[in-house]
Amino acid sequence: MGQSERREGELAQLPPGQRLQRGWPVTHYGPVPKFKPDRWEFRIFGATADGDKHTWTHDEFTALPYTTVVADLHCVTKFSMLGAEWGGVAARTFLELAPPAPETTHVMVWAEYGFSANLRLADFASERTILATHKDGEQLTAEHGFPVRLIVPHLYAWKGPKWVRGVEYMTADRRGFWEERGYHNVGDPWREQRYSYQEEPGDGPEL
Ligand SMILES: Nc1nc2c(c(=O)[nH]1)N[C@H]1C(S)=C(S)[C@@H](COP(=O)(O)O)O[C@H]1N2
Numbered sequence: 485m486g487q488s489e490r491r492e493g494e495l496a497q498l499p500p501g502q503r504l505q506r507g508w509p510v511t512h513y514g515p516v517p518k519f520k521p522d523r524w525e526f527r528i529f530g531a532t533a534d535g536d537k538h539t540w541t542h543d544e545f546t547a548l549p550y551t552t553v554v555a556d557l558h559c560v561t562k563f564s565m566l567g568a569e570w571g572g573v574a575a576r577t578f579l580e581l582a583p584p585a586p587e588t589t590h591v592m593v594w595a596e597y598g599f600s601a602n603l604r605l606a607d608f609a610s611e612r613t614i615l616a617t618h619k620d621g622e623q624l625t626a627e628h629g630f631p632v633r634l635i636v637p638h639l640y641a642w643k644g645p646k647w648v649r650g651v652e653y654m655t656a657d658r659r660g661f662w663e664e665r666g667y668h669n670v671g672d673p674w675r676e677q678r679y680s681y682q683e684e685p686g687d688g689p690e691l
C-alpha cells in the first residue's frame with residue numbers, strides 16, 4: 485500500500501531518524517522572494533528534444549491540468565510533516581509538453597536567487613512528483629513557496645525547491661545548492677541518505 489493510501493487510524497510511517505512535527509515550520513536559506521507576476525515565467529531548457537526553451541507565463545501555468553498528491557515532507561534536520569495534500573501540475577505534464585532529449589539523465593530544478601536541486605530524471609518523472617501551487621486546497625503562502633514549489637514525495641525536502649522558476653534537462657549529473665554543501669546527492673529518507681560522506685560510488689559526481 486502506497487503512502488498516499490494510508491487509512492485513517494493507521495499508524496503513519498516515519499523514515500528512520502525522523503520525528504513528527506505538528507504544524508508546518510518554515511525552513512529555507514535566504515530571504516523570501518517577492519512574486520512579480522509580469523516578470524515571472526516558468527522555463528524548461530537545456531537538453532530538450534526540440535532544442536528549444538519552453539516558457540509559461542503565470543496565467544499559462546495556472547491553466548495547466550491540476551492534480552493532487554498526498555505526500556509527506558521530510559526535512560533532513562529530522563522533522564517530518566505527514567499527509568499533506570499537494571495540488572498543482574504533475575512533473576510528468578511538463579515532460580509531455582516539453583519532452584527531454586533521449587540523452588537526458590538528470591534535471592536541475594532552479595528557484596529564485598539561484599537556489600537549485602538536482603534530481604535523477606526518474607525522480608522527476610515519478611508519477612507523484614508535483615509542481616505544487618496549493619496545500620490542502622489553499623494557495624501556498626509566500627514563505628512556503630508561492631507561486632510554485634516542487635514536491636518529490638520519495639526524497640528529502642531539500643530536493644523540493646520553493647519559488648521554482650525552471651527545470652534544466654541535463655545529460656550528466658551536476659550537484660545543486662545543498663548537494664554541493666554536504667548533503668547527499670540522492671537524498672532517499674528511507675535509506676537515510678542525509679550527507680554526502682555517505683555516498684557510494686555511482687550516487688553522485690565527485691566532490
Ligand atoms: N528555494 C528554496 N527552497 C527550499 C529550501 C531553500 O533553502 N530554498 N529549503 C528546502 C528545505 S531544506 C526544506 S525542509 C523545505 C521546507 O519547506 P517548508 O518551509 O515549506 O516547510 O523547503 C526546501 N525548499
Ligand SMILES: [Mo]
Nearest residue numbers: 559560561642
Ligand atoms: Mo530541510
